[in-house]
Amino acid sequence: MSRQANPFQRTTMMIMFALGFAAFVALLYGLGMGDPLASGKNGEAHGASNSIVGYKALANLLEKTGVPVQYSRSLAGMDNAGLLVLTPGPFTPAADIDAVVQQRAYIGPTMIILPKWQVVKDRKLKKGWMMRGDPWGAEPVTDMLNDVVEAKISVDDKARGRTPIASAVGGSVETPEHPVTIKGDFVRTIVRGPSRGALVAYVDDGGVYPQLGSLEKSHFTDEDEIDEDFYPVVIVADADLLNNAGMADKQTARHALALVKAASAASTGGVTFDLAFNGLGSSENLLTLAFAPPFLSATICLITAALAAAWMAFNRFGPPVIEQRSINFGKSALVNNSAAFINRMQRAYLVTDPYADMIRSQLAEAIGISPTAGEREIHQKLDALGESDGNRFSALYEQLIRARKPQDIADGAAALHAWKKEMIG
Incomplete structure (x- = not known):
């Protein structure tokens, strides 16, 4: 989220608050003392x-x-x-x-x-x-x-x-x-x-x-x-x-x-x-008692608490935040939103099989394997291409589709994608 430019400087606002608060306390004191x-x-x-x-x-x-x-x-x-x-x-x-x-x-x-x-x-x-x-x-x-x-x-x-x-x-x-x-x-x-x-x-x-x-x-x-x-x-x-x-x-x-x-x-x-x-x-009233012992100590505590609350407010809140769109424009935004939705629903394991099949199809097409070839035949021909970091394609494929934890799924998908780039670019 981005922040909108503040029309007032922080120092200016604090000075205005301090002067207003002091004037208010002085008004109460003047009304009480008479x-x-x-x-x-x-x-x-x-x-x-x-x-x-x-x-x-x-x-x-x-x-x-x-x-x-x-x-x-x-x-x-x-x-x-x-x-x-x-x-x-x-x-x-x-x-x-x-x-x-x-x-x-x-x-x-x-x-x-x-x-x-x-x-x-x-x-x-x-x-x-x-x-x-x-x-x-x-x-x-x-x-x-x-x-x-x-x-x-x-x-x-x-x-x-x-x-x-x-x-x-x-x-x-x-x-x-x-x-x-x-x-x-x-x-x-x-x-x-x-x-x-x-x-x-x-x-x-x-x-x-x-x-x-x-x-x-x-x-x-x-x-x-x-x-x-x-x-x-x-x-x-x-x-x-x-x-x-x-x-x-x-x-x-x-x-x-x-x-x-x-x-x-x-x-x-x-x-x-x-x-x-x-x-x-003058006769004493409630405001007079507020500025005279022993009630003066309570008044000072209340004023100090008010100043502390104001100071916390100045430090907690800044310029107003501009609310962004729930769904951004573009393909990247669509992918990011879909990934966020899947992660929020804790259903990441449902995408392991489709992603592994997609990588296998891209590899088979890249090296000219017939579309009618069986799964076993495709895995044998892809394993024959070689190893990446000591792993062949079939091992990485099985590792991804069996993963269930979000971190394991992410690591498996990254390893399979890296094997693909190393073999066919």
């Missing part, structure tokens, strides 16, 4: 934002000082060991924040950075940059903490900025613009406000947190039951102590590192910035 593939450069106040109210500078600073930093876009990140940094928006439900706090009571410390500034987009600015507006005010921010702790949020518009204020960690820090403070019976001060309340505090929930070094005595006494396994909940009322604008000041940046170190001192692990509360998370 929002987690969205860029964090949206100008909002969260750990992946590079705007004036974001916390990307803090994350970069932590990484450069050897602290492992990761970003969580799902509820699974709430179970990470180490410090979890929540940056909720001004209208995040209080019940959602409290659920995370309760869940992490025995997992790791939690830091809640309250929103401070409103932002406005400007097309003239770079992607992810924002123009800072007015503070959010006390009311929406206070509502966010209703289920976590009873506290009051205040915005001091009259306080003078750049004045030093006391801190229980990292020394003093300068007063930010429009300082936001928190105050409550179960709130212990870490960074004191310029006039009243705390810029940074932790929830006095009965745990023991010596690493935070509060500037105030705990509401609980030695006679109260204290749970030493609790992890602290730190509330940063004024975001300027940790956001990108604050990180521009070296003293504020040093204080931010000291605050993060103190908050996470009792835990193991790095720092996780939550992005789910900022609209950058």
Whole structure:
């Protein structure tokens, strides 16, 4: 069978297949991940934002000082060991924040950075940059903490900025613009406000947190039951102590590192910035699970099996084969087809007598033996012609007609034909 010319080169087909397969896998991955593939450069106040109210500078600073930093876009990140940094928006439900706090009571410390500034987009600015507006005010921010702790949020518009204020960690820090403070019976001060309340505090929930070094005595006494396994909940009322604008000041940046170190001192692990509360998370689905451990290994096996099957297909099959005629034209084709048919039917022994008689008739005619002569007489006259390879005609004749195996028949016919050519040419 012959092969038709392939209109496409093998290399071209393999490249097309590889690109198509990669695009298909990428499509499935994109559909499964959804929002987690969205860029964090949206100008909002969260750990992946590079705007004036974001916390990307803090994350970069932590990484450069050897602290492992990761970003969580799902509820699974709430179970990470180490410090979890929540940056909720001004209208995040209080019940959602409290659920995370309760869940992490025995997992790791939690830091809640309250929103401070409103932002406005400007097309003239770079992607992810924002123009800072007015503070959010006390009311929406206070509502966010209703289920976590009873506290009051205040915005001091009259306080003078750049004045030093006391801190229980990292020394003093300068007063930010429009300082936001928190105050409550179960709130212990870490960074004191310029006039009243705390810029940074932790929830006095009965745990023991010596690493935070509060500037105030705990509401609980030695006679109260204290749970030493609790992890602290730190509330940063004024975001300027940790956001990108604050990180521009070296003293504020040093204080931010000291605050993060103190908050996470009792835990193991790095720092996780939550992005789910900022609209950058997504719920898990079947496609998401396919690209996440432990199911990722099964997905890789399936992809490898598909590639192996494709490779076998490329090597097993080539250009299309042109089917030939069952019976070719010409005498040679007719003989070949007849021989093939006889061989397939395993009836080769039926042609031995006719072939031997045909050779004998040709020899008799060639040397002039009378057609009426008997078989015995013909054999005697042919044997008188001589031997070929030590064999006379009658012996070769008997050998052929008695043969039954295909190889014996072929050898006998060839020997009889050779004797004929040697004697009469």
